[in-house]
Amino acid sequence: MSDQHNPPSTRTVPPNVHVSSHPLLQAKLSQLRSSSATTRETRNLVHEIATILGVEAFASGWKATGTGKTDCTPLGLEYETQGIDPANIALVPILRSGLGMIEAINDLLPSAVPIYHLGLFRERFSLQPVEYYNNLPFQRSEQSSDINNAAASVAVLLDPIIATGGTAEAAIQLLREWGVQRVVMLSILGSEDGVKRAAACWPEGVEVWIGAVDERCNDKGMIVPGLGDIGDRLFVAIGK
Template structure:
């Protein structure tokens, strides 16, 4: 795996990350969503530098110009619901991309530390031979990302895979590095070194989905 970790880089993105972490600022859910969106925009720009290219002749009012442009084979797949603002930030830049959505969540067994990943919804175009941008703001254990990827493979084998996350743990980065193809690219704004017993990033920023959209409950559709 090729890892693009911006943790130690001094840039404007650090301002957005610090606001995402800050308990007083993150209470403003609109600002929280927008900061995730802005991180997605920056990571999209960085990612775009290495995507496949095509050459097109562009007609201007006074002539023509040959331009090198990113290939139009991108599918953005976000993990609901926390991935939505990050998805929007990426879509702001890859505005001609196809879109996919997968619902996945942790089911803590008997409310203990152990959990399983439940995937219960997917909407996606074919992924065969395309560039997949797999989007989730939090890369904690990496198990959700792997479970979603396994389900997505039912829709075809991507030509290229790029994982885009706002914040991760060292353990999560190591997990996806082990379980994804070697030529996968990981784009991540910040990495923390610790997970707690329930698999949450320390110091992290809390539950990104709750901070963006409010607290939730999980319901068994069979009931």
């Protein structure tokens, strides 16, 4: 089917994938695709798109809940404070480019949460993910020294791009082995096959929230039309 009848933002995706239809996000994504966007503009657009994605993701399956604490308004009136459920959250950016989304999501949350990092890169020829950094804290269970209890029940996984899906799949499996009950992945753009691969690796435990889905990757594993190497664009590393 041609793109005229099946635009990138509405391609067929699994039920645990949520593609944004927010008009502001789509307008900003169009600006981000442009080769003329400066580094500063790129960083701002990634931040703004991540904010919209975060608002959409947190509006689904999350709820406000009382903290059991009270505070006073400027008029001296007491009120019960609210938090969010689940409260046991960790943010996990995939290095490098996931760092560009951290501030936006952290600012949305009502209180500070742990931030852990996963370093994964795609081997140049095989395009398979290689892990080079992982600071997920290992916690031993009281019942068994061999079982890891995650320090969070929900991991918010951040990576602007899901290209082949190999990196996303590897990160999700690492978080699952760590012991989280749920992974919420936020991405700006993905290829159709890559998004399906990420969503299928743990269907009951993963939600993918994404700005748009493009048709495919080229033979170098780059999404087309895509938006280039977002890590290089964020960190002025073009030509490395």
